[in-house]
Amino acid sequence: MSPEQARGEELDQRSDLFSLGAVLYEMATGRLAFGAGTTAVVFEAILNRTPVPVLRLNPDLVPDFGWITAKLLEKDRRLRYQSAAELRADLKRVKRDTDSAGVATSTVGIRRTTSRRTRTLAAAAIGCAVLVLLVGFSPRRWRQQLWGGLASGRVHSIAVLPFVNASADPNLEYLADGVTDGIISSLTRVPELRVMARSTVFSYKGKDTNARKIGKELNVDSVLLGRIAQRGDTLTIQTDLVRVDDGSELWGDQYNRKVSDLVAVQGNIAQEIYNSLKPRLTGQETSQLTKHETEDPEAYQLYLQGLYYWNKWTESGFKKAIQYFNQAVEKDPNYAKAYAGLADTYNFMGDSGYETPQQVWQNAKSAAMQAVKLDDTLPEAHISLALVRENYDWDWPGAESEFKRAIQANPNSATAHQWYGDFLTKTGRFDEAKTELKKSQDQDPLSLLINTSIGRQLYFARQYEAAIQQLKKTLDMDPNFVPAQHAIEAAYAQNGMYQNAVGERQKVLTLSGNPDLAATVGEDFRKSGYPGVLQSSLEGLREVSKRGYVPPYNIAIIYARLGDKTQALAWLEQAYKQRDSKLTYIKIDPAFDQVRSDPQFQNLLRRMGLTQ
Known part of the structure; x- marks a missing residue:
């Protein structure tokens, strides 16, 4: 440069x-x-x-x-x-x-x-x-040819750090994030290269980009740095691929293209990167790297905006994502990946309790099926359909088949391995689940969600001490990650460590802006022990249910922990009628161990196809 x-x-x-x-x-x-x-x-x-x-x-x-x-x-x-x-x-x-x-x-x-x-x-x-x-x-490409052969024998892994938005407009942040996502997605399609997944690399967003330091932390051989700026309808994208062991530049280039060329330039960058590590690409590898999910630049930008809001993991973010994904498929009705994004958003709107299952189930299913119909080779489409089959259809063989199709299409997909691992956990196949989650963690070691899933798998396998240690590591990465806080509270409670469980609940309440309620929880514990905390929580959920949707499964868990079998079974039946996606954990959730032998509980397992 x-x-x-x-x-x-x-x-x-x-x-x-x-x-x-x-x-x-x-x-x-x-x-x-x-x-x-x-x-x-x-x-x-x-x-x-x-x-x-x-x-x-x-x-x-x-x-x-x-x-x-x-x-x-x-x-x-x-x-x-x-x-x-x-x-x-x-x-x-x-x-x-x-x-x-x-x-x-x-x-x-x-x-x-x-x-x-x-x-x-x-x-x-x-x-x-x-x-x-x-x-x-072309000096950069010439340099690549001079040193590429030397590099190719040692470089087998890469981290694509979040591209810097060099534009003056912060509203273009989605573009920088989207280019990063697109390059990661392209690189994971080809074998022989381990690619760090999005969650891990985005933990470095906005931080000092010392390529060698980050590469060593992630145990990768190379790191891609990038900057993107938009001026009018022109994009300038600067890329530099750095070898971690000595800090030398393996490859780099600057692209000045029209915004309408964004889809193509991402594929070109991925191809140049892979070519710098493996000088001779097969025709199939080139095709995978340069594959375009859409040829419509407007549809692609709408998809990137949807992805940007989806990754915020908030109710408002999911709702905005749905708007943008819908606009993307209106622009390009053949855009399979946008349909997959739409299906995933509906899936997680329901799973997070932001909407009732009835409000999202059919929308998720139709979008996922359309994605698979449009592109049967797209791993994201099969993941989306697998989640529908698992969480709402309760079609376990169908879900497993779709997960396997996704992994076959992209063995490097951390997301596919993660959700397949979660599926295996629900069906009680803990050793297989552990293997899949480890594969996912290898691709995405800093993902809070994956690390929480590993902790939850240990919890459901009744390995409470190991679960607590894993979830502590997760919270060391981000002390405010609520799913890990909920999971460790359950592990503490199930292990009889009620003081610790109450402490975690108080943290969640304080972080959510309810310090007074956190103080009340502490007072309940002093007066009535952990059952007093559960009783207050039950009353709180009843109040919340007057204003919005509360998954019946959450209420059933509290009754089960209070020892009220009748109410626990009654709320599980409500969860069944409402197609509550959390009910899919019923086979392995230790909260229901006291009612597991009840004929009504066994009948529920049979109706869900979970008796095997």
């Missing part, structure tokens, strides 16, 4: 010549001209620091090579080589002189091995530079 590029100025061929100078510098010295480190540190070096002269690092180079490299790396482009032809003339002259010196030296027969090696390297660098200028100039 040239100084003018770092400043966001207009570029010309002199910027490319600067990049070539950086390549020649590294070839001749084995060091990066401007060092490694964070993007900010490298930018500062490019703008303000002069590299150590090549002759000081490698005294055996011919002197002319030193001043050629220095002229290429001039900060002021007016002092740089002005054209490739000017540079080519100097390089040819130096190459001719170097070749002549080599012939003369060989006649003497006495030469140091180190000098021969370094002069040979210099000659190779000059020869490569001349060849580049003769056959066509």
Whole structure:
């Protein structure tokens, strides 16, 4: 990257010549001209620091090579080589002189091995530079070809960090996030490359992007950094792929495209990245990397906006996501991935209790089936349909078949492995569930949801101490993650650690803006123990139910823990009638161990197809 590029100025061929100078510098010295480190540190070096002269690092180079490299790396482009032809003339002259010196030296027969090696390297660098200028100039891609073979043997994993929104408009944040998502999605489609999933890389959003530090934390070989800016209808996307072990740049490029080309450019970036790690792509791999779910740029931007709000995981976010996904399929009725997004949003609206199952079930099902109909190879479509089959149809064989189809379509999908693991947990296949959740965690180690799922799987397997330890680790990542707080409260209570359970409940209430209610919970515990806390919680849910939907399963759990079997079974029956998705945990939930042998409970399991 040239100084003018770092400043966001207009570029010309002199910027490319600067990049070539950086390549020649590294070839001749084995060091990066401007060092490694964070993007900010490298930018500062490019703008303000002069590299150590090549002759000081490698005294055996011919002197002319030193001043050629220095002229290429001039900060002021007016002092740089002005054209490739000017540079080519100097390089040819130096190459001719170097070749002549080599012939003369060989006649003497006495030469140091180190000098021969370094002069040979210099000659190779000059020869490569001349060849580049003769056959066509793209320094970043040329650098990739020079060093790609060396890299490909060691680079097997990548983290795509959230692209920085370099536009002045914060409303374009969805675009930066969407490009990041699109590249991750493309890269996961091909084998032989472990790709960190979205939840993990987005935990670094807005933080210092020290590629080497983050790469080591995530145990990956390479890290992609990116910036995106929109000016009018033009997008500028800057990418840099950094090798973690030494901080060198494996590949990088700048794309200046129309907004309407956004779908294509994401595929191009993914292909360039994968090609830098594996120089020869098969036709199938290329097809997977450059696959477009839609050719309509407006539909794609609407989808990205829907995805942006979906990832907020709030009621208002889900509602906005539905609006945008609907607009996307109106623009492109064949957009399978937008239908899958619509299905997932309805699924989680119901599962989170924001809407009744009756309000979302059919919408989720029709959207998921349409997604599969439009693109039977799309893993997201099969995941969406699997969740409908599991949570609302209670079609267990059908759900498992869809999960397996999704994993077959994309074995690297952390989401597919996560939800299949959750499915296996519900059916009591704990060892298989543990395996799937571990695969999911390998792809997405910092996902709060996946780490919570692992803790819940241990809880449902009655491994309460292990569950508590896992959920503590999850809360160490984010002490305010409510699903993990609810899960650890249940594990504490089931393990007889009622003081700890009450403490977790108080934290949730305080974080939700109810410190007075948190104090009341503490008072209830002092007066009546944990049953007093449960009784107050039951009264609170009754009040909430007057204003909105409360899943009957949540009420059944409280009655079961209070030892009221009759009411527990009655509310489970209500959950069955309402198709409450939480009822799918009934087979393995320890809260119902005291009523498990009751004929009414066993009959409910049979009606749900969960007796096997």
